[in-house]
Amino acid sequence: MRAVCVIGLGLIGGSVLRAAARSGRQAWGATTSETDASAAVADGFTVASTEDALAKAVAEDALVVVAVPLPAVPDVLRVVGAVAPSCLLTDVVSVKEPVVDAVARFAPGVRYAGGHPMSGRSESGWAGGDAELFDGAPWVVASEDDTPLDAWLAAASLALDCGAHVVPASAGEHDAAVARISHLPHILAAVLASTGADGGPLALSLAAGSFTDGTRVAGTRPELVLAMCEGNRTALLDAVDDALGRLGAARGALASTGGLAATVRGGHDARGALVALREARVRGCDELRIGVTGEEAMDELRALGAGGGRVIRLEGDVAVACLPDD
Amino acid sequence: MRAVCVIGLGLIGGSVLRAAARSGRQAWGATTSETDASAAVADGFTVASTEDALAKAVAEDALVVVAVPLPAVPDVLRVVGAVAPSCLLTDVVSVKEPVVDAVARFAPGVRYAGGHPMSGRSESGWAGGDAELFDGAPWVVASEDDTPLDAWLAAASLALDCGAHVVPASAGEHDAAVARISHLPHILAAVLASTGADGGPLALSLAAGSFTDGTRVAGTRPELVLAMCEGNRTALLDAVDDALGRLGAARGALASTGGLAATVRGGHDARGALVALREARVRGCDELRIGVTGEEAMDELRALGAGGGRVIRLEGDVAVACLPDD
Incomplete structure (x- = not known):
């Protein structure tokens, strides 16, 4: 299993570090928050400076996870560009196009597939985190035409190991x-x-x-x-x-x-579509297999996500997906 | 205790009939729905035609409660105007100004104070009703300058006997x-x-x-x-x-x-005001006593309601009220 280096140990980053470790992966982190750093160390995790954590990521061929708030992303990416310029990279920031732009600008040589786990809670910081935070939740993995396949597989594999389901979508669709x-x-x-x-x-x-x-x-x-x-x-x-x-x-x-019939009936139908999608997911789904291997892979993955489907496991470079039936 | 005649035995009317009977009042009803009528009779209640129910209300000096949907209100009020032209009248319709207008037009001689219990559930009809539906809920009793004091007291007393708290407000404020x-x-x-x-x-x-x-x-x-x-x-x-x-x-x-700071912070403060009002109500409140006796009574009652207060019991013609402290 690929090692994981998490930059930023707040609610989401701290939960990713815990969940990655729970899955049996080697995992370490970095944070500029002394509070989060001491709390993570007290819980038995390895915390280093951003530079040292990234140097170790290069040495171990680890997946780097950027888990800082959007305004702090450029600074972290500058260090990534300097220390780990061709690493496998993902992120867990809640908006995707600005991160795509920042990666192109500050760390253009990395192999990047963005991510967004759709989990949250009102707590914040390391103390609010939890290895179980992502269990059963959707986790978007950005799937662009130019997303490197190894980066996509690395990001999707981490999401699945954290207990989430992978929803493929482009940054713009997300x-x-x-x-x-x-x-x-x-x-x-x-x-x-x-x-x-x-x-x-x-x-x-x-x-x-x-x-x-x-x-x-x-x-x-x-x-x-x-x-x-x-x-x-x-x-x-x-x-x-x-x-x-x-x-x-x-x-x-x-x-x-x-x-008000058009408004009220339209809203009622729309709510019905939400409930129906959830009920279909509970009933089960049609399994699809999508090879993450060729030029068409990202197209197929995006079509899966657009149809409400999710990748539920990887078998080598094959994404096994679940698409709710109608 | 004053007897109660409920016209309309759906979810709300059926619940009023049950709750009035639970409080020890003599109570009977009328409905044009054969389903609701047989269900109410099967549950041991007296159900008559609208005319007969209203004639009995006159004989017993009962409070008449109009509990039909708004579009059916004029037809019921026409019968009230013919059979019980000077009865004590309230209603439980969810909008108040149109009912005020309909009363003035179709039954101008009644002594009327409108009402609206703020309780609901997704079921409908007699079968969905429940004697406990109003327990602890706010029940608006309309308080206009020209509301007859005996009608206000009769409507408020029924609301309290049904387990609700009385929120005084004008029809327009409601x-x-x-x-x-x-x-x-x-x-x-x-x-x-x-x-x-x-x-x-x-x-x-x-x-x-x-x-x-x-x-x-x-x-x-x-x-x-x-x-x-x-x-x-x-x-x-x-x-x-x-x-x-x-x-x-x-x-x-x-x-x-x-x-978006103005929008988001404004919404956060507003939600905070809702939570604070509910917490204050749980902590307790300042008790006020308002005599429902003179020209100022409706003014005082409306001020109570406008401040978030509720009448929690009647002692003769004195309304004992609870105003959450700040």
Whole structure:
């Protein structure tokens, strides 16, 4: 099993280090946070400086995992470019196109396949992490036409060893999807909470399940939400424009005919599609085998992800995938 | 204890009939649904025609409760106006101003105080009802300058006997508040669900808690949502316009400066206000006593409701209320 070098030992990086070790891999890390470093060492993990950790990655032909917040990515990639210029590289940053750009600029010689595990919790730092954090969760592995096959296999293999399922998508597809299902929900929750609170204590004292559920993620720490949403600005603008168009259409229909059927029935069907996809996944799925070997591999993988499928294991360079039946 | 005559034996009316009987009151009902009528009779309740039920209400000086959907309200009120033209009347319809208008038009001689228990569940009809449905829930009792004091006391007393707390508000205040905390959440959930589903199976397969929670109520039966939202058109338009303005401002900020701080921090504070109000209620509250006796009574009651307070019991014509401390 390939060794793993994790740069950044916060909630996600710390969980990757633990989960990689749990799978039997040799794993070590680096962090600029003294708190996270001492906590990881106290838990029995090896923590070095970024330079030393990367030098060891070169010596061991390890997979390097960048697990720092987006604003810190360029600095880390500069060191990668200097110390480990042709390493196998992935990352776990929640937005993908800006990382692709940064890799091209600061570490153009690495063999890179980006990643994004769709797991989170409200805690942060090493102390909030957990080897089980990714069990059963989707983990996007970026699949571009020019993604090196060895980098893709290395990133996918780590995700699977961490207990996740691999969802292949291009960086752009990933950013567009998470704008809609992860970032927009935070914006709408904030809008709903503010509009409700403007009704004063009377409105809040009458609030029941629909308002409570609809505003829950507005309770997330603002710094986390801002980092996530502002980092995905272009794709989020598209999603917000789409939502504005739909809300404006609802407004127009309510004002003119008084009817909200298109809005409400459309939303009901869409929620039904979410529930149906999850139920199909529970019922089982059709197994597909995709060789990660030739020019068509990334195309096939992206088609799998676009159809709601996931890679559930690797057999050598064959990705065994699960596509929910209709 | 005053007897109760419930017209309409669906989820809410059926629950009122059961809860009124549970409190020791004499109670009977009427419904045009043969299914609900036989089910109620099988459960040991007295069910008559609307005319006979209302005639009995006159004979017993009972409180009449209109518990039919908004579109059926005028027909019921016509019969009330003919058979029980000066009865004590309340209702449990989820929007209040249209009912006020209908009472003025079809049964102008009744002594009326509208009501709205803020309880619901996905079941419908008599079979879905429950004597415990209102326990601990807020129940708005409309408090207008011209609300007859005996009607207010009768409606509030029924709400309390059903296990609810009474939130005083004018019909307009009620409709504005529920537009923001009950109807707008359904519109935004529909918009979020549709915008997410437009991202295709890839987006839905990456959806986690924020999307699942934010779209939950989009799974409600469309007919129920449409009846609720379209019945509160004027107030809902205000709420949707407010949400559109906030979402547009977020869009503008993201496009120009890239910053979402005002949106996200505002939403976080608003969610904090909801949580703080609920925590204050758990900690206890300052007790107030409001005499429901003079010209100022409705003013004082509305101020209580506007501040997030509730009437928790009646002592004769004194409303004992609970106002969460700051």
